Amino acid sequence: xxxxxxxxxxxxxxxxxxxxxxxxxxxxxxxxxxxxxxxxxxxxxxxxxxxxxxxxxxxxxxxxxxxxxxxxxxxxxxxxxxxxxxxxxxxxxxxxxxxxxxxxxxxxxxxxxxxxxxxxxxxxxxxxxxxxxxxxxxxxxxxxxxxxxxxxxxxxxxxxxxxxxxxxxxxxxxxxxxxxxxxxxxxxxxxxxxxxxxxxxxxxxxxxxxxxxxxxxxxxxxxxxxxxxxxxxxxxxxxxxxxxxxxxxxxxxxxxxxxxxxxxxxxxxxxxxxxxxxxxxxxxxxxxxxxxxxxxxxxxxxxxxxxxxxxxxxxxxxxxxxxxxxxxxxxxxxxxxxxxxxxxxxxxxxxxxxxxxxxxxxxxxxxxxxxxxxxxxxxxxxxxxxxxxxxxxxxxxxxxxxxxxxxx
Amino acid sequence: xxxxxxxxxxxxxxxxxxxxxxxxxxxxxxxxxxxxxxxxxxxxxxxxxxxxxxxxxxxxxxxxxxxxxxxxxxxxxxxxxxxxxxxxxxxxxxxxxxxxxx
Amino acid sequence: xxxxxxxxxxxxxxxxxxxxxxxxxxxxxxxxxxxxxxxxxxxxxxxxxxxxxxxxxxxxxxxxxxxxxxxxxxxxxxxxxxxxxxxxxxxxxxxxxxxxxxxxxxxxxxxxxxxxxxxxxxxxxxxxxxxxxxxxxxxxxxxxxxxxxxxxxxxxxxxxxxxxxxxxx
Numbered sequence: 001x002x003x004x005x006x007x008x009x010x011x012x013x014x015x016x017x018x019x020x021x022x023x024x025x026x027x028x029x030x031x032x033x034x035x036x037x038x039x040x041x042x043x044x045x046x047x048x049x050x051x052x053x054x055x056x057x058x059x060x061x062x063x064x065x066x067x068x069x070x071x072x073x074x075x076x077x078x079x080x081x082x083x084x085x086x087x088x089x090x091x092x093x094x095x096x097x098x099x100x101x102x103x104x105x106x107x108x109x110x111x112x113x114x115x116x117x118x119x120x121x122x123x124x125x126x127x128x129x130x131x132x133x134x135x136x137x138x139x140x141x142x143x144x145x146x147x148x149x150x151x152x153x154x155x156x157x158x159x160x161x162x163x164x165x166x167x168x169x170x171x172x173x174x175x176x177x178x179x180x181x182x183x184x185x186x187x188x189x190x191x192x193x194x195x196x197x198x199x200x201x202x203x204x205x206x207x208x209x210x211x212x213x214x215x216x217x218x219x220x221x222x223x224x225x226x227x228x229x230x231x232x233x234x235x236x237x238x239x240x241x242x243x244x245x246x247x248x249x250x251x252x253x254x255x256x257x258x259x260x261x262x263x264x265x266x267x268x269x270x271x272x273x274x275x276x277x278x279x280x281x282x283x284x285x286x287x288x289x290x291x292x293x294x295x296x297x298x299x300x301x302x303x304x305x306x307x308x309x310x311x312x313x314x315x316x317x318x319x320x321x322x323x324x325x326x327x328x329x330x331x332x333x334x335x336x337x338x339x340x341x342x343x344x345x346x347x348x349x350x351x352x353x354x355x356x357x358x359x360x361x362x363x364x365x366x367x368x369x370x371x372x373x374x375x376x377x378x379x380x381x382x383x384x385x386x387x388x389x390x391x392x393x394x395x396x397x398x399x400x401x402x403x404x405x406x407x408x
Numbered sequence: 409x410x411x412x413x414x415x416x417x418x419x420x421x422x423x424x425x426x427x428x429x430x431x432x433x434x435x436x437x438x439x440x441x442x443x444x445x446x447x448x449x450x451x452x453x454x455x456x457x458x459x460x461x462x463x464x465x466x467x468x469x470x471x472x473x474x475x476x477x478x479x480x481x482x483x484x485x486x487x488x489x490x491x492x493x494x495x496x497x498x499x500x501x502x503x504x505x506x507x508x509x510x
Numbered sequence: 511x512x513x514x515x516x517x518x519x520x521x522x523x524x525x526x527x528x529x530x531x532x533x534x535x536x537x538x539x540x541x542x543x544x545x546x547x548x549x550x551x552x553x554x555x556x557x558x559x560x561x562x563x564x565x566x567x568x569x570x571x572x573x574x575x576x577x578x579x580x581x582x583x584x585x586x587x588x589x590x591x592x593x594x595x596x597x598x599x600x601x602x603x604x605x606x607x608x609x610x611x612x613x614x615x616x617x618x619x620x621x622x623x624x625x626x627x628x629x630x631x632x633x634x635x636x637x638x639x640x641x642x643x644x645x646x647x648x649x650x651x652x653x654x655x656x657x658x659x660x661x662x663x664x665x666x667x668x669x670x671x672x673x674x675x676x677x678x679x
Contacts, residue, residue, distance in 0.1 A: 141574020424613035429533035431605035466646040477660040481667030487583040488671035494587040
């Protein structure tokens, strides 16, 4: 089996033990090296993402994007980094220095921490903890703390307002994200991400499409990207919680946001698209990395597609959408999936088989159709209520006859 | 290996620090933070006893999980009370909120 | 001094230091951020005690929800002029005395208990505490009653907090 990472790790272990170091120290050094490798890989990917973002947004907007620096504009991110590094580093007066400097570090660090549990290949994993799913939720929760710190430490009322709005949105959208993540856990009977990927002989997006959709929508809201980007609504509150950040600190926020988007893509791929699974991955484990990255970049492209196609959602509409549609739908899905799972196991249909997946898909389609018809009814009632002729005080002066819309 | 006494002394110290915070601070939210420290010390105590005395019976961990739930409920209601109080009396110092109704 | 003991001492020092800064910081938001540090230290303690699930739940519930709620509460109840007046009550000397006496009393009481210096028994390899915890929480001869009561309590707290903080304008 062609497994370069593990052979290198084995060779290093033998080398360090040969030098007389105790086994504990050897394990510590190897773990440290692993951390450095993963962090470097992810951060280099992040620089590449700046280029991807600008090219793709350009194409969505029917233009070319940066193409002057290097072939196809590939040197552009380097120019961006240099520009950010040589900018003046302004700290607003009255700002709380320690918290002000700590906030962008926390914003990027919490995204890097997520990569510790994502399985790259059958044998390549940062840390195979048994509560991987909960770890991801917990790290997402710490991320919101970074936002509050940024908003408050800037000593700027717009920053504080933007931060409070962002945190309200982020904390609200954590609920359907966590509940929809329960569905792959139920289907795989384990919270460890490696186990979830191992059990996906048929990808979970077939067995739980509604959960995948809810996770995608909540992930886009968690990222703070459009259409949920009221945090950075340039026309409303001028860049929200990172108004007062300039130079590389803003660069950290920006890079953190892009990296978070790819991380959510990688998580979606792990939970619903089979992670590192693909042809020939048992023989050549390093192909797992390629498959995972391909799926993650595809999801990143979908997230960008949504961003550059949809208008911004108002904050009360956004919270309504969360609490009145996504959360009840996610809870109903958990109950229905758990019940159907017990029923199918009782009928001796093993988990992960084709029949099991088929019945799960049928149940999902049924619940999706029921939700859509409920929404249609609600929309019709709403339209009739809004379109009713409203009383006008003196109709003879307004010159307009109140009319209602035609009934649907 | 870490003897049990280290964990118990650590939990007792954290509890005492939280107790000092509750008794000596004026701001009601600072008192709430002292209560949170005390609850965390209790949790550490429970889990230390679980691990060292009865690791195969999960009662200790269940107790700690229930304490989590109760602490979350208490903070939510407490902060709702503080915000409502601040709207009426425009103060949040514990020694200025000393009349029932006037 | 094994590595685990060194880690314990460092984490305990960080947590206790952060705890003391929580109760003595001048700026209330700094106090809240030191509380986050203390909670994180307690989460690391849970990992040392091999209760990984509780460590992650601690980060998720305490830091991700309670600490953020406390920070929101602080921001919503600040006076326009910055924090005025002393931050300690007049009787803070007595409070210090009580805290020290309590700590001394607890330590002395526990030291006279036979199991005080116990070492941990190693867990067997096949022991899956996560699965056992799940079974214990929902099995009828486990702790399902406590579990259901905790859910009712959380529902009551949810409704109660909404009703109390409703802005009747």
